[in-house]
Amino acid sequence: MLPETECRVLNETYKILLADFDPRDAIIFLEGRGVFSEDNSEFVNSKSTRLERLHHFLRFFRRRAVNLNCLIEYFDYAGQNHIAEFLQNGVDVSLDSKREKLRPAPDTRMAKEALSRALLMGGVPRAASSFHRNSLLDSARESLCSLSFDSESFFVVLHGRAGVGKTFLASQLLSTSSELVGGVFESVIWLRDGSMEKHNVIKVFVDLLLMLRSDDEVHNMPDLDSLTSSQLKIMVRNALIDKPHALIVLDDVIQTETIDWAEQLGLRCLVTTRNKDVMDIVSSPLAFIEVSSLDDDESHAFLRCSRFSAPETPAEAEIERSAVRFASGNLAMLRILCQLSELRFERLSQLVRKAESRGVSTLICRTPYSFSNLHEALNRSVEExxxxxxxxxxxxxxxxxxxxxxxxxxxxxxxxxxxxxxxxxxxxxxxxxxxxxxxxxxxxxxxxxxxxxxxxxxxxxxxxxxxxxxxxxxxxxxxxxxxxxxxxxxxxxxxxxxxxxxxxxxxxxxxxxxxxxxxxxxxxxxxxxxxxxxxxxxxxxxxxxxxxxxxxxxxxxxxxxxxxFVMANRQKKEFARDELHSEVVRIEFDDDASDSDSPES
Missing domain, CATH: 1.10.10.10 (Winged helix-like DNA-binding domain superfamily/Winged helix DNA-binding domain)
Structure with missing residues (x-):
């Protein structure tokens, strides 16, 4: 199997190969060197287009070659020195201990459109770009880069309370850092866990397998429901060969079984979780980033970014402070308050009083947050x-x-x-x-x-x-x-x-x-x-x-x-009486009444 660093070098050569290479001649050369079998050669040559032949040629080469030397020798033999030099320079850079391994050069960074496409293909949710927590973004970016250069498998963990903005931070990190996707990492795959049932762990990694496979391979796959865990792990490992150095995002991890699978597969993971203890079983390099609640200044800044107008009177300023105090820097709660209040201070004051007197569960609203009610999210944390x-x-x-x-x-x-x-x-x-x-x-x-x-x-x-x-x-x-x-x-x-x-x-x-x-x-x-x-x-x-x-x-x-006691009982009785009291208005029409008696006459 081709080492991962050389897989990355081969992937970087793809555009050159697409423009100036037909695998037919290379297959004969590599078959003589024992890299390809006769069956491999027949399969590649049976494809009708050069693009299909190139795709399957690279797929077989990654699995059967031990290094790029034989391919470099072929390009020297065929007189395609520009391809041979490109491959050799890539290998030299990856083996140079004085340079950081495969750090992307500025001219190789993905354009904005290409980055958006890569995030879309990886299933990364969109994040608002108007509000940033720069210190946390910089810390997470630095951890991913440093561990990527030093480790074959690692975990960067975003830990915090429900609704504090872990998923928001991870999504924003990938969408605003062009040096990560397409540079440090060749691709990204986003997987949401969020389950407390052990049997659902297999579903998460079935999704990973489907994201790694191409469309043609997905159609030819066996029934995934009948796969054992061992078979699934083998299939995921084989699929990872075609996507070396992919970043896997595991969102809302609750069970240690999910982390155990990820470590057995040797994944590079960005993890969001409420429970720090799920990472206790990890032996790979590990970095924790505490996603704390927003401070007061950040909370006010978030309200401005959410199009909530700045307070103009002392009363409005006090209402905003009370809302910030109640939300306690919880991003999901601030979003719920903004949406339910319709950006009005009077309504915001009513919502805060309602939540303080009747409970957090009274604030229900659909937002980008996965729960419509923060009370449900906190209940999930209690269940753990x-x-x-x-x-x-x-x-x-x-x-x-x-x-x-x-x-x-x-x-x-x-x-x-x-x-x-x-x-x-x-x-x-x-x-x-x-x-x-x-x-x-x-x-x-x-x-x-x-x-x-x-x-x-x-x-x-x-x-x-x-x-x-x-x-x-x-x-x-x-x-x-x-x-x-x-x-x-x-x-x-x-x-x-x-x-x-x-x-x-x-x-x-x-x-x-x-x-x-x-x-x-x-x-x-x-x-x-x-x-x-x-x-x-x-x-x-x-x-x-x-x-x-x-x-x-x-x-x-x-x-x-x-x-x-008297006041409490009186309030309960008044509340019950208000609920039962209703006025019914009944309007009857006399069918025998003449048209002259109607109001229209």
């Missing part, structure tokens, strides 16, 4: 977690959004198996890190972990009240232990943010549970009585909390929750 990680994720509902929380506090929230105090923080930190690897549910900085607003409102919607009640009870028990621990008590005193079920919760849900509200101003009283009244709406505290006794405090707290 095991039971222990799901329990840890549910506990994140207690944490206010965008608030860094030290590990000392997390140890009172995240459930762990019985372990020593020295191992507790390490165990909790590992659980939070695992949530970050399996869907980017948390963010880490300076030894603290936090959740953003989008995850917070999603968890408020999906975690049921009974689970939250159990989480709070466990937290209260562990806080009492922290109070007696100097280190833990200091950690509590340094965090005034702990106001659970504040304005981010619905009135009904706030009314169900007791508040654990540890605020900086009232730390001594909070730690003594165990609970602290919420000073925010809907009901402010009427007495100085720091100087009131526990019995008065408890009476005020009970009155507060009584009011909350």
């Amino acid at each position: 977690l095991d039971v222990s990680d799901r329990d840890s994720l549910a506990c994140l509902v207690l944490i206010p959004p965008n608030t860094p929380v030290p590990l000392e506090i997390w140890t009172s929230i995240i459930p762990v198996d019985t372990c020593d105090a020295d191992e507790l923080q390490e165990e909790v930190g590992e659980k939070l890190s695992r949530l970050r690897r399996k869907g980017s549910w948390t963010a880490a900085a300076d030894g603290c972990f936090s959740v953003d607003a989008l995850v917070h409102f999603y968890l408020i919607e999906v975690v049921d009240s009974a689970a939250i009640k159990g989480i709070i009870a466990m937290f209260e028990e562990r806080v009492s232990i922290l109070i007696n621990n100097n280190g833990g008590r200091n950690a509590l005193l340094q965090n005034f943010w702990f106001r659970l079920f504040g304005t981010n919760m619905t009135r009904e849900r706030r009314a169900v549970f007791r508040e654990v509200n540890i605020m900086n101003t009232y730390q001594p009283r909070a730690l003594t009585s165990g609970y602290l009244f919420v000073p925010d709406p809907p009901t402010p505290c009427s007495v100085p909390i720091g100087r009131t006794n526990p019995s008065t405090f408890n009476e005020l707290r009970d009155m507060h929750y009584k009011d909350e």
